Amino acid sequence: MELIEHSARDLLGLLDRGEITCEELTTAYLEAIRQRDTKVQAFVSVQAADALEQARRVDEKRRRGQPLGKLAGLPVAIKDVLCTQGVPTTCCSKILQNFIPPYDAHVIERLKQEDAVLIGKTNMDEFAMGSSTENSAFQITRNPWDLERTPGGSSGGSAAAVAACEVPLSIGSDTGGSIRQPASLCGIVGLKPTYGRVSRYGLVAFASSLDQVGPFGHEVYDVALLMEVIAGHDKRDSTSVPEPVPPYREKLEEPVRPLTIGVACEYFGEGLDAEVERAVREALEVYRRLGATVRDVSLPHSKYAVATYYIVATAEASSNLARYDGVHYGYRAKKFDNMIHMYSRTRGEGFGPEVKRRIMLGTYVLSRGYYEAYYLKALKVRRLIKEDFDKAFAECDVIAGPTSPTPAFKIGERVADPLAMYLSDIYTISCNLAGIAGISIPCGFTKSGLPIGLQLLAPPFAEEKLLRIARMYERETDWHQQRPRL
Amino acid sequence: MSAELPYRVVIGLEVHVQLLTETKLFCGCSTKFGLPPNSATCPVCIGMPGVLPVMNRRAFELALKAALALNADIAPFTKWDRKNYYYPDLPKNYQISQYDLPFSRNGWLEIPTAQGKKKVRLIRVHLEEDAGKMLHDETGMGRDSLVDLNRAGTPLLEIVTRPDMNSPEEARLFLEELRLLLRELKVSDCEMQEGSLRVDANINIHIPQGDGYVATPIVEVKNLNSFRSVERAMAYEAQRQYEEFRRTGKKLGEVPKATAGWDEDHGVTVVQRRKEEASDYRYFPEPDLVPVLVDQAWLERIRAELPELPSVRRERFQTQYQLSAYDAGVIVSQGLAFADYFEKVAQLTGDAKAAANWCTNQVLQVLNERKITIESFPLPAESLADLIRKQRQYNVNPQRAREVFAEMLKSGEAAETIIRRLGLDVSFSTEQLRELVRKSLASQPKAVADLRAGKAKAMDALVGQVMRETRGKAPADEVRRLIQEELAQTPA
Ligand SMILES: [Zn+2]
Numbered sequence: 002m003e004l005i006e007h008s009a010r011d012l013l014g015l016l017d018r019g020e021i022t023c024e025e026l027t028t029a030y031l032e033a034i035r036q037r038d039t040k041v042q043a044f045v046s047v048q049a050a051d052a053l054e055q056a057r058r059v060d061e062k063r064r065r066g067q068p069l070g071k072l073a074g075l076p077v078a079i080k081d082v083l084c085t086q087g088v089p090t091t092c093c094s095k096i097l098q099n100f101i102p103p104y105d106a107h108v109i110e111r112l113k114q115e116d117a118v119l120i121g122k123t124n125m126d127e128f129a130m131g132s133s134t135e136n137s138a139f140q141i142t143r144n145p146w147d148l149e150r151t152p153g154g155s156s157g158g159s160a161a162a163v164a165a166c167e168v169p170l171s172i173g174s175d176t177g178g179s180i181r182q183p184a185s186l187c188g189i190v191g192l193k194p195t196y197g198r199v200s201r202y203g204l205v206a207f208a209s210s211l212d213q214v215g216p217f218g219h220e221v222y223d224v225a226l227l228m229e230v231i232a233g234h235d236k237r238d239s240t241s242v243p244e245p246v247p248p249y250r251e252k253l254e255e256p257v258r259p260l261t262i263g264v265a266c267e268y269f270g271e272g273l274d275a276e277v278e279r280a281v282r283e284a285l286e287v288y289r290r291l292g293a294t295v296r297d298v299s300l301p302h303s304k305y306a307v308a309t310y311y312i313v314a315t316a317e318a319s320s321n322l323a324r325y326d327g328v329h330y331g332y333r334a335k336k337f338d339n340m341i342h343m344y345s346r347t348r349g350e351g352f353g354p355e356v357k358r359r360i361m362l363g364t365y366v367l368s369r370g371y372y373e374a375y376y377l378k379a380l381k382v383r384r385l386i387k388e389d390f391d392k393a394f395a396e397c398d399v400i401a402g403p404t405s406p407t408p409a410f411k412i413g414e415r416v417a418d419p420l421a422m423y424l425s426d427i428y429t430i431s432c433n434l435a436g437i438a439g440i441s442i443p444c445g446f447t448k449s450g451l452p453i454g455l456q457l458l459a460p461p462f463a464e465e466k467l468l469r470i471a472r473m474y475e476r477e478t479d480w481h482q483q484r485p486r487l
Numbered sequence: 488m489s490a491e492l493p494y495r496v497v498i499g500l501e502v503h504v505q506l507l508t509e510t511k512l513f514c515g516c517s518t519k520f521g522l523p524p525n526s527a528t529c530p531v532c533i534g535m536p537g538v539l540p541v542m543n544r545r546a547f548e549l550a551l552k553a554a555l556a557l558n559a560d561i562a563p564f565t566k567w568d569r570k571n572y573y574y575p576d577l578p579k580n581y582q583i584s585q586y587d588l589p590f591s592r593n594g595w596l597e598i599p600t601a602q603g604k605k606k607v608r609l610i611r612v613h614l615e616e617d618a619g620k621m622l623h624d625e626t627g628m629g630r631d632s633l634v635d636l637n638r639a640g641t642p643l644l645e646i647v648t649r650p651d652m653n654s655p656e657e658a659r660l661f662l663e664e665l666r667l668l669l670r671e672l673k674v675s676d677c678e679m680q681e682g683s684l685r686v687d688a689n690i691n692i693h694i695p696q697g698d699g700y701v702a703t704p705i706v707e708v709k710n711l712n713s714f715r716s717v718e719r720a721m722a723y724e725a726q727r728q729y730e731e732f733r734r735t736g737k738k739l740g741e742v743p744k745a746t747a748g749w750d751e752d753h754g755v756t757v758v759q760r761r762k763e764e765a766s767d768y769r770y771f772p773e774p775d776l777v778p779v780l781v782d783q784a785w786l787e788r789i790r791a792e793l794p795e796l797p798s799v800r801r802e803r804f805q806t807q808y809q810l811s812a813y814d815a816g817v818i819v820s821q822g823l824a825f826a827d828y829f830e831k832v833a834q835l836t837g838d839a840k841a842a843a844n845w846c847t848n849q850v851l852q853v854l855n856e857r858k859i860t861i862e863s864f865p866l867p868a869e870s871l872a873d874l875i876r877k878q879r880q881y882n883v884n885p886q887r888a889r890e891v892f893a894e895m896l897k898s899g900e901a902a903e904t905i906i907r908r909l910g911l912d913v914s915f916s917t918e919q920l921r922e923l924v925r926k927s928l929a930s931q932p933k934a935v936a937d938l939r940a941g942k943a944k945a946m947d948a949l950v951g952q953v954m955r956e957t958r959g960k961a962p963a964d965e966v967r968r969l970i971q972e973e974l975a976q977t978p979a
Binding site (some may be wrong): 083084090092097100102103104106201202203204205206208209210236237238239240316317319320323324325326328329330340344364367368369372376 | 530533534535536537538539540541542569571573575578579580581634767769770771774775776777
């Protein structure tokens with residue numbers, strides 16, 4: 002195994018034992034980015050000089066025997082939706098192309114405090130709106146397992162960067178599946194924490210009541226490590242919850258016993274790829290062999306999840322994105338006649354088609370005369386979806402199913418059909434609507450060599466248990482040790 | 488209804504006041520007025536990507552305090568909503584406000600009108616963030632407009648009344664009473680000039696017709712920059728609506744609601760636009776903030792902090808000090824410090840009537856002339872009380888006492904010192920005075936005859952002689968009383 006192909010867990014060991022320095026490690030990843038990213042195009046900006054400087058600082062600390070942070074010297078890539086002080090934060094939109102935040106997101110502060118090496122910002126669907134990273138205003142990221150295919154999205158850059166071994170760890174955001182779906186399509190681990198578990202301060206908002214920041218890694222241990230760093234209360238985010246953060250790695254190797262896995266028939270419906278279904282059913286067999294009870298649970302309102310999501314998320318987005326108007330920062334149209342014209346040209350030129358589509362949708366569902374029929378009704382259905390999960394979790398520890406109905410699809414395949422694209426998130430969206438936790442872990446490959454992901458959903462703030470249950474499966478398999486040839 | 492007007496005026500007010508917090512409603516920036524443009528800003532209040540609001544609990548408590556003093560019902564559960572509209576002084580292009588679940592509803596404020604006390608009912612009081620300020624180019628050279636975001640995010644209380652005011656004067660009285668209350672509660676400084684109090688007024692008129700009346704279309708009047716302009720604008724607009732109705736016959740509901748601006752210089756309202764339909768602000772619950780739960784214990788704690796309210800103080804002054812409603816009104820309306828000053832003087836002298844007289848006349852006159860408040864008035868309550876006591880002791884007449892007062896203000900000396908210097912420390916026995924009065928009557932038979940014939944002016948000559956003889960030290964009122972007594976005893 003090449004150095005860059007190691008998990009974060011292994012790399013920490015190498016660093017601890019002094020077998021490599023942070024500088025060497027960072028140099029290796031910068032070299033990997035240089036060689037591989039021309040093909041993968043996961044990064045939109047690389048802060049090579051800053052990263053090397055930080056790596057040398059960590060090496061120096063280690064030499065002097067000073068206390069080191071949990072991530073000491075590990076390179077981490079950041080989805081370009083998190084504000085980084087002094088570093089462009091674009092949301093892969095023309096409208097924020099030249100925006101340099103004067104402050105760090107909470108998550109960035111935490112990573113810095115734990116001595117991470119921030120190596121670069123990754124590509125994404127514009128404002129996290131999309132499931133293939135094709136909606137980026139700058140570039141198209143390729144799936145490292147098949148460069149003709151998408152890495153999923155919207156955090157496709159962060160997922161592809163880890164899968165391509167250009168970085169061992171990365172951070173994404175998940176509003177309707179944007180961490181789990183690309184993790185699944187790229188054959189890595191991705192966790193969407195409970196709503197309120199990770200501060201959203203500095204996360205550029207798409208849909209405030211659904212957005213959560215979360216980690217990517219090759220292994221469950223790696224995302225557990227990142228969770229220890231990024232989770233926790235932050236008084237700057239009123240919706241962040243003051244629950245203590247458990248040391249997620251401590252009991253990671255302890256199996257959960259007794260264990261009941263719920264299986265919802267709603268997650269095995271029409272449109273589910275046969276190879277994906279078989280891989281997921283085999284994963285359930287693994288759990289059975291480990292002594293788990295697998296039982297049916299019902300999530301009857303799942304069928305309304307996509308519709309509900311596209312009302313709630315777009316409504317919030319239409320308001321959240323109103324601030325990009327060319328007045329105070331960001332892109333401003335060059336030519337305009339008056340104020341209204343300046344607004345419309347700036348936004349017309351600055352936003353891509355999917356963002357415009359969602360702003361229009363959201364504006365529509367909030368408008369007088371439609372509010373009750375769409376937005377209010379969606380809020381009611383959202384409550385029903387949450388109640389479905391409450392009932393289901395009374396009978397099981399986690400709910401297992403496919404993360405995505407299909408493996409990675411071809412670039413361009415769904416661009417012309419937004420509805421087909423929206424259905425990529427059919428199994429991940431309910432989790433955001435209900436505010437619960439979810440993880441995607443590798444559970445196999447298709448005959449053509451595309452990764453398949455298993456999704457496990459857990460009740461709010463049950464991340465510790467969720468990670469342990471995920472680890473139980475991971476120990477029995479070696480899917481997470483596979484690396485694409487690039 | 489004013490007797491001379493052929494219609495009844497109906498006014499409802501929408502008042503915005505800035506809360507006296509150190510920091511803004513959702514970030515830690517200063518709310519100080521007059522700082523250099525855009526210096527009191529941060530990523531949160533300029534609406535940068537990724538920022539989140541955090542509620543200022545102090546602002547919410549001030550709002551609760553105001554609502555409790557306004558007798559409003561406090562909601563146990565209240566939430567925030569986004570009001571979406573585009574304007575460059577609103578950096579997020581939505582305002583965090585309260586829509587369907589404001590923190591308080593109903594309530595009333597009692598105002599002292601000439602016809603007695605009147606309750607003006609409130610519809611709701613809610614909390615929201617202020618916008619920034621636009622500075623438009625006024626050179627006529629078409630330069631860019633500038634935006635100052637120092638004010639953006641300042642906590643703002645919106646108070647909406649029912650249309651319970653029936654004259655321009657009542658509208659002004661409501662605003663004066665509201666300002667007095669909010670200032671005493673230290674909720675807001677209510678400075679219209681600095682924009683910490685802003686008023687929009689909705690007005691129409693009811694014109695008697697048959698057994699009932701017809702109502703004219705409602706007009707919302709804006710750009711009111713003083714209480715005086717509110718009163719003037721309401722009077723003008725009422726009459727304008729009357730004349731328009733006589734000309735067009737248009738009634739409420741037949742034309743869309745209009746907005747008018749008050750032109751202070753020309754003293755006219757100018758109708759700006761008629762809204763075909765209300766704007767659609769696409770309100771929805773603010774997902775970045777959690778609802779606020781107000782429990783009984785919190786409310787009780789705020790309630791316990793409430794000081795005596797002006798309306799209660801007015802009542803108390805009438806019963807405790809036997810002041811007239813008018814005097815109590817004048818004293819209380821000057822604010823708590825002034826009322827305290829009066830109370831101290833009244834208690835030190837045991838003569839509330841004299842204390843009220845001095846406070847509402849001489850003291851107030853000085854404050855107005857010097858444009859100062861009682862806090863910087865040079866005479867402490869003890870000194871004024873001393874003057875009142877000495878005036879009584881030496882039987883100093885009111886005019887001379889006012890001279891002593893003026894001298895005290897000028898020199899800072901004690902009342903006694905000045906009284907001695909002016910030679911006013913002489914007291915006349917009634918018998919001495921009666922002797923002087925008799926002399927005066929005897930030497931001026933014509934004046935006596937005139938007075939008997941009902942010419943009141945003749946009294947001046949008779950009093951005047953006594954005053955001359957005593958070099959002005961005789962108490963004129965007493966002299967006058969003795970003259971009348973003498974005349975009554977000696978029939979013509
Ligand atoms: Zn601020």
